[in-house]
Amino acid sequence: MDSNNKFINVKGTRDILPEEAVMWRRMEEIIRKNMENYNYKELRLPTFEYTELFRKSTGEDTELVQKQMYTFQDKGGRSLTLKPEGTPPVARMYLQYGLKNKSPLQKFYYIERMFRQEKPQKGRYREFSSYGAEAIGSASAETDAELIKSALDIMDELGIKGIELNINSIGCPKCRVEFIKQLKKFLEPKLDSLCEDCKQRFSTNPLRIMDCKVDKDKLTDAPVPLDYICDDCEMHFSMLKKYLDYLNVHYVVNRKLVRGLDYYTKTVFEFVHSKLGAQDEVGGGGRYDGLIKFMGGEDTPASGYAVGMDRMLLLMPEAPKHKGIDVFVVTLDKESDIIGWKLLSLLREGGFSADKDSLGRSMKAQFREADRQDATWTIIIGEEERERGVVQLKKMETGEQKEVPSDIESIKEEIKC
RNA sequence: GUGAAUGUAGCUCAAGCGGUAAGAGCGCUGGACUGUGGCUCCAGAGGUUGGGGGUUCGAGUCCCCUCAUUCACCCCA
Structure with missing residues (x-):
């Protein structure tokens, strides 16, 4: 309630009135149609999961897990969390139901509400909708390119123009060891001049320092993962670029692009749009070859992405009118x-x-x-x-x-x- | 979590340096047209100016607190 003693919606949630609901429905229909054309199967996820799922898979040191989760205890004393992202629940379902036994490659999509307790602003809400796609079982760059293309197809059909695609490779655990060593070597002398967050990240997650906006001037000459990736990762990245070229997909290699979640390997990408203001990322994703094994499954390569539907809505052209009655x-x-x-x-x-x-x-x-x-x-x-x-x-x-x-x-x- | 801006009718906005029932447009209701919508004209309903406190003879206007919204930082979808 506000101070006027009237009921209002909770901060960061959004009410969708009939006019806007028409837009949402159209967006959902186009997502479903396209994802099914790509032969991805719909999955519906629970609203909450055991907190452990996200702590372990998203990563203990990530911003998301440390300060953005809606975590609560239920009456049985279990620690539960409203899902802040879709990939860990999908991976859990894949393992829990032994879906690898159906076919070595499983392709899923979902349209779900997510919850993160951040300060709301344009394009950022505490309850938001995203759709995501996950391909579990394929190590091929072909799959990465397919995922990217599916998102571009959807945005195109929604009439969204001006999307930019950034791609990068952050390497695998093997080559990352060397990169992080070099990065730390580069940063060590400057450590005192870095911002507080970066000082913290230096020990917890040095990769994240790369996209720090405060210290970006000091980082122009910093090493980037691409300089240190192994032959295997290098090959994967050049194949990705080749596949994107086959599809005439325009991309920019952003050597400093990293992502905020721990599980990414090799390919990372994001879709950005200048009209969105500070929250310019419409969607993003990447490869997470280690996650399934880390969660207790067999060594299984996987790749996926998520797109913010609230942000797509901001980019969609004018609302089609509600149809009249007969x-x-x-x-x-x-x-x-x-x-x-x-x-x-x-x-x-x-x-x-x-x-x-x-x-x-x-x-x-x-x-x-x-x-x-x-x-x-x-x-x-x-x-x-x-x-x-x-x-x-x-x-x-x-x-x-x-x-x-x-x-x-x-x-x-x-x-x- | 930090910072800034903004809160006046359902919506979009007025109201000189503080000054005497707080207005307009749109929307809503009714009428002109008693059995025909849109256009036009007329009328009406709808506000403790976000909330609380203070200064003052007097506060929508100035000060403090609070709440909310928006934008940015941060982070991400």
Whole structure:
């Protein structure tokens, strides 16, 4: 409640009113259609998971786990967390149900609400929606390119222009050891001049220092992962670029791109758009070859991404109008109102969207309502019509009106075209 | 978590240096047109100016606190 003692929505949550809901539905339909064209199967995730799942898989040292999770204890004393991202639950489901046994490559997508307790601002909410895609079982750069292309297809079909794709490779655990050694060597002499966060990261997660905005001037000459990646990773990255070229996908290699979650290996990428302000990332993802094994499964390569739907919505062109209803029934007296009420039900049964006044309003007001509802037809029933067993059928756009027998079949015949 | 800006009708916004029932447009309701929507005209409803405290003869306006929103930092979708 606010201080005016009225109920309002919780900070960081959003109410979606009918006009905007039309946009959301369209977005969801386009996501589903495209992901299924790519043969990804829909998964529906629980709203909350054991806190351990995220602590372990997302990474103890990540910003997300340290300060953004909605964690609570249930009455059984379990520590639970509202899911802040989709990849760990998907990986858990993959393992829990032994899905590798169905086929060595499993491809999933989901459309879900996520929860992170951050200070809200443009494009950043505490409850937000994202869709994601995960391909578990393929080590090929072909799969990375396929994932990237699926996101671009969706944004394209939504009418979003001006998306930029950044890609990079952060190497595998093997080559990262050498890179981190070099990075630390470079940073050590400057350590005192770095910001507080970076001083902390130096020991916990030096990779993250690379995309620090405060210290970026001091880092222009810092080593980047690409300089140290092994032959295998190098090969993977050049294959990725080749596959993207095959698809005519335009990309920028951003050598400083790293991601905030611990499980990424090799390929990382993000989609950005300048219109979004500070939160310019529409979506991002990468390869996470170590995660499945780390979570107790067999050594299984995997790759995936997530896109912020709230942010996509900000980029979508103007809202298509809510479709109007087919028929609005106008009645002029009490007895006609009963007839109209029964007719209304028959129209709905017959597959037409239809409505009538239920507030006892004047005829003029009923017509105004019909207009507001953008009704294609109006059916008028009054004393005269009742006595003669007819109704007036008016086409709202032209104002033409004709008399039709009052049985439902005759009416349906007239309005179906 | 830190910083800045902003809170006036359902929405978008007015209200000189503090000055005497807080206004407009849109929307809503009704009427002009007593059985026909949109256009036009007329009328009406709707506000403790986010909340609390203070200064003052007097506060929407100035000060303090608080809450909310927005944008940015940070981080990410």
